[in-house]
Amino acid sequence: MKKLLTLTAVATAAFTAPSMAAEEVNVYSYRQPFLVEPMFKAFTEETGIKVNVMFSDKGLAEKIKQEGEYSPADVVLTTDISRLVELADKEVVQSVNSDTINGNIPSQYRDDEGEWFALTLRSRNVYSSRDRVGKLGNDFDYTDLAKPEYKGKICTRSGKHPYNVSLVASMISHYGEAETQTWLEGVKANLARKPQGNDRAQVKAIKEGLCDVSLGNSYYLGKMVNDPEQVPWAESVYINFPGQESNGTHVNVSGMAMAKYAPNHENALKLMEFLTAEKAQQMYAEVNYEYPVKEGVKRSELVASWGDFTADALPLEKVAENHSAAVRLLDEVKFDL
Known part of the structure; x- marks a missing residue:
């Protein structure tokens, strides 16, 4: 596996053991840092919860499985439906039942068991x-x-x-x-x-x-x-x-899931709910030119110019x-x- 790049939403930092701090959440991400940092910065500003991010272009499901109950991962971000399903198949994520998330994400873009959720659409x-x-x-x-x-x-x-x-x-x-x-x-x-x-x-x-x-x-x-x-x-x-x-x-998706042994469960849920809400969805649309998964959120002006x-x-x-x-x-x- 390529060397993993570690960073936080506000500054570079590494995390090698489960973080039990009340105001942190740890993210393993297939999504490149520059694509997700704006959302994490806004989340921290709104909640005071620091987001630690570890990026890799492959192997995150295997890494979480190897780490087992000692994994520091709280939330996993992916770039494709196959990787979301891989996380569920390898049993490294847990079911999430959130009225907020379920209300923001149409049923066809989330797992029936709540093990993964789409965040954006890309045609x-x-x-x-x-x-x-x-x-x-x-x-x-x-x-x-x-x-x-x-x-x-x-x-x-x-x-x-x-x-x-x-x-x-x-x-x-x-x-x-x-x-x-x-x-x-x-x-x-x-x-x-x-x-x-x-x-x-x-x-x-x-x-x-x-x-x-x-x-x-x-x-x-x-x-x-x-x-x-x-x-x-x-x-x-x-x-x-x-x-x-x-x-x-x-259409394919970028998406998220909660890690099986998430040490910061409450903060992880807050982050997941934030990423499906209008503020973050609008940022995805404007910064990354993706289609918001939440209904009613406007596309960027450029994306809208491509037509319906x-x-x-x-x-x-x-x-x-x-x-x-x-x-x-x-x-x-x-x-x-």
Whole structure:
């Protein structure tokens, strides 16, 4: 595992043993520090509770399991539904029953047993070249990516990346394994290059003329618009919301769970409730260009400019159930080779 970066919401600090201080809460996070620090700072200002954060890009479920009852973790933040479900499957989280949280988060975006909750939504979009393709119509669907007309025109990051695995898992939920495998074979045949890089790298490839369309999460467009070097990339594409005349656009989530042996249980619950309330949800929208999970919270002006869309209503638990099958199909079609 890569060396873990430790920090707090207000200053750098390490925690190596369970914190029993009344005014602390310990967070293990897959989310990068700069994305969550603003929310933690606001929480501390409002409650006086200090937030200690340990960041890692992998292995947090295993770490908590190894630490057992001596784990200092109170709250775990993740970047994908598969990682939320992994926490539950490894039995390193506990059930939370909060009227506040349940009232803020729609049922399709939380676990029936209260073991995990979504915090933000991010749509899995298709970006298209402004010059060579133009805006895709409302009838465009993910299934279209396998059509012969896109031969040599598609770029994407690794099929095994959690964002793409979740999309494939949702396709299995809607169409079954056999049809999804045929679709994956068609998409692979249409790739302009071997899967590589991140979502922003695919938009850069469109700008450079290497491909015409790509898969990418919505919030990356906001990040590119605010990066002087990447503005030309963003300006070279349209953002499209597939599935508007079928199942809707696939959405993934960032989310949270309470650690099984949370030593600061009360403070952990306060933090979790704060992150689902309007103030933090608005900050997620403005700072990270994500879609708030709490109904009624406004999107950022930039995100709103991309237009409205209908999200896939498939419960995330159904998507998670097909995670292993999605990975297997990606291996069978040798998608990344």
